[in-house]
Amino acid sequence: MKTAFLLRAAGAMLCLSTSALAHAQASASPAGDVWSQADAKARSIVSQLTLDEKVEQLLNTAPAIQRLNIPAYNWWTESLHGAIGAVPTTNFPEPIGLAATFDAPLVKQVATVISTEVQALHTLGRRTGHLGRIGTGLDTWSPNINIFRDPRWGRGQETYGEDPFLTARIGVAFITGMQGDNPDLPDVVATPKHYAVHSGPEPSRHTDNIFPSLHDLEDTYLPAFRAAIVEGKAGSIMCAYNRVDGEPACGSPMLLNDYLRDAWGFRGYVVSDCDAVVDIYDHHKYAPDAATGVAVALRRGVDSECNNAATGGKQGLGDRYKESLSKGHISVADIDTALVRLFSARLRNGDLPGLSARKPNTTPVETIGTPQHQALALETAEKSLVLLKNDGILPLKPGTRIALAGPLADATRVLRGNYSSSRSAPPISVAEGLQQAMPGAAVTLIPFSPSITDGDPVPGTALRTPEGKPGLRAEYYNATGKDRYQAKPALVRTEESLVSRAAEFRQVATDHKVVWTGYLVAPEAGLYRLALTGVKGEVSLNGRPVVSAADYSRWAEPLKLTDVRMTKGERYAIRLQGESGVSAAPAIFWKRVTDDLDRDLAAGARDADVIVAVVGLTSDLEGEEMPVKIEGFDGGDRTTLDLPADQRAFLEKAKATGKPLVVVAMNGSAIDLSWAKDNASAILEAWYPGQSGGRAVGNILSGKTDPGGRLPLTFYRSVADLPPFADYGMKGRTYRYFAGAPVYRFGDGLSYTRFTYSAPVVEPVGGSTENGITVRTRITNSGVRAGDDVAQLYITPPRFDGAPKIALRGFQRVSLKPGESRDLLFTLSPRDLSFVTMAGERALLPGAYTLSVGSGQPGGDAPVQQAPLIISKKVTLPR
Secondary structure, eight states: OOHHHHHHHHHOOOOOOHHHHHHHHHHOOOTTOHHHHHHHHHHHHHHTOOHHHHHHHTBSEEOOBGGGTBOOEEOOOOOSSSOOSSSOBOOOOOHHHHHHTTOHHHHHHHHHHHHHHHHHHHHHHHHHTOTTSTTOSSEEOOOBOOOOOOTTOGGGGGSOOSOHHHHHHHHHHHHHHHHOSOTTSOSSEEOOBOBSSOOOOSTTTTTOEEOOOHHHIIIIISHHHHHHHHTTOOSEEEEOSSEETTEEGGGOHIIIIIIIIIISOOOSEEEEOTTHHHHHHHTSOOSSSHHHHHHHHHHHTOOBBOOHHHHTTOOOTTHHHHHHHHTTSSOHHHHHHHHHHHHHHHHHTTSSOOOTTOOOOOOOGGGTTOHHHHHHHHHHHHHHOEEEEESSOOSOOTTOEEEEESTTTTOSHHHHOSSOOSOBSOOOOHHHHHHHHOTTSEEEEOOOOSOTTOOEEOOGGGEEOTTSOBSEEEEEEEEEETTEEOSSOSEEEEESSSOOOGGGOTTSOSSEEEEEEEEEEOSSOEEEEEEEESOEEEEEETTEEEEEESSOOOTTOOOOOEEEEEOTTOEEEEEEEEETTOSSOOEEEEEEEOSOHHHHHHHHHTTOSEEEEEEEOOTTTSSSSOSOEETTEETTEESOSSOOHHHHHHHHHHHHTTSOEEEEEEOSSOOOOHHHHHHOSEEEEOOSOOTTHHHHHHHHHHTSSOOOOOOSSOBOSOGGGSOOTTOOOOTTOHHHHOOSOOSBOTTOOBOSSOEEEOOOEEEEETTEEEEEEEEEEEEEEOSSSOEEEEEEEEEEOOOOTTOOSOEEEEEEEEEEOTTOEEEEEEEEOHHHHOEEOTTSOEEEOOEEEEEEEESSOTTSSSOEEEEEEEEOSOEEOOO
């Protein structure tokens, strides 16, 4: 990639021929139609491309076209709960935690901040000449709006929970925050995923063939996607790996045409999940060969193919399309249709100049990680936490003597969750957060025994350069060929930790290696577990390796931890090497552990007033298609709802001390909390709460902040209570169809204060219920301190075949001072009042309904008021 070319491309107008410009102007619709203008200019660009240039633009790694001053573009950009790129970005709670806020306006704020940082990363790519890398585009493959139908799915943490209505509302908020006020000229193009009927199991996702009932398709799996397109105006969508009714999701006329473009009026572009097009011929065997497989995808609506081999630099992937063209499977017009959509998006988001209404996207790099963004990360983490039980032990009183224990008490990696940048603001563990929130309390940290959750990045405070200064020396060498590098480094820097900052500097080539040298210094003596990822080399003492790696680790590969007894202040020599293109980020992981937990727990709890136990999972155990197969976990999914065995044993020992026990759970999916519900004094669900998660936990436990989060999931007792994981039928799943008794219900959550509601007043819109209704109620904080509540509106429909027990149809998060009241208004559209028949027909169905408004579902301990509703005639709604 030529530096001079990139400088020109950053500010230059497209070099279109006179005839092409005339064609574009003649083809344009009236000036107000931005889409038509962009499409016309895109057609002009496409008309000037050779066939070889065209087919390469169909892939996620679209190369530069220098003769037209079109820079390289990588469509792969991730920002599920924080932008992922070359510099530290703001890390918000995992999406399941965002959903737990039940606060759509807040999620829109979060998405707006993430969008700003995505735009700033694009600016950085232009400044450094590194456009074409992952994380430099002005689109993003977010949000994940699949329905978390089964708690075993490892990627459920990426979603907004189990309910289609909540998912739709939070999803639309995220999309509108990401794209900005004008979806025709988006700041960043949002890409809801994975369309559709996709939620595990992970190990079989490339071959699964799912036959959802007509009822479940319309009732559960498509509503959030419809809202994302029709209401959120998402400019893109990602199709899934699996088949639906025998057709690959990335080759399904029903999904990509009947619903998406015809029923929902989608005008944007479709991107495949990575290697989903390859799956069409390699795994589904739906097509006999590659040329036929790409034809299926292209002709049925996939515009951009994400191909992992392209990401790895493989050449010639466009040849499959040329072969398909030569065999008559596709036409040049098919290729051009896809490319017009793609170039139109790049014009409308400001990556390419040429639209008078679209200013170039030049968001300053300095807008990344601002104090305002950091403050929002803390606020969001606080609002995501769910207090599930409290016998009065919380909030903790000033001066409380706290024994802090559990494998995640001082952990930092767990905070980030999956699909997050390895570089963000310094993470705050619960140990640090509790000390910050309660400086007058005596907090004793009790190390845990070796566990499957172990492993946090070694902080820069424990690293020294060869000269003894903080950090590590990093030497960057540019490649001269395969496995060959220049003799002298292109750049030598002191980095604050084991990180590569190659993407921030123009003088470092795309292909390069980094050599880090320095020392690891233990802050205190003890037994540590060490591991290396994404690097080759060793950490040694007196010339003898204590931990080493001969080969680069794979993405998501479990840590290979080595026990090392370290001496305080002793220097352990570091010499490690990383290379561009390695999937795993470079890191030294460690964890200080104990070899006698019983002894340390007894000693630490002896003088304590309370034990705070931080337990749970990590996204190194549950996540996307992971090479993990240990007790309780398989390929990224879970096989049980139990906490790991060592954690269950620890909680029983902590209870046996006789001290009050506060359980803080960190996890991305529902876990069995039945033992804690029966034995703990308090339970706080913390999810994977982001960079400021530990401070948020400290603020909640100390009472500095009132807990107001609510569960976006049903917490079951056992997988034995559920249908088989691979069964996509909704009967027996989620709060809408589960017939058993859950441990905690969807919508559950407590506050440190109390709320009451007035009886709801229901009024039809325009005098007819069939036009929709408004529901009014008054909420009052009847307690003695300020706090948050989530007002939840549910509908109980009349009994019919396929009817859910109950369904959420409205929610508002409210903050009130003691004694304060507020009038709340819910407006329900006909679609909000509708339900789905077994034939898949969505309609207003005649009968008697019950509306419930309050702090949770009716029938529990939450304060709820009810009102009747009658629908007198059937009204069928469009799909």
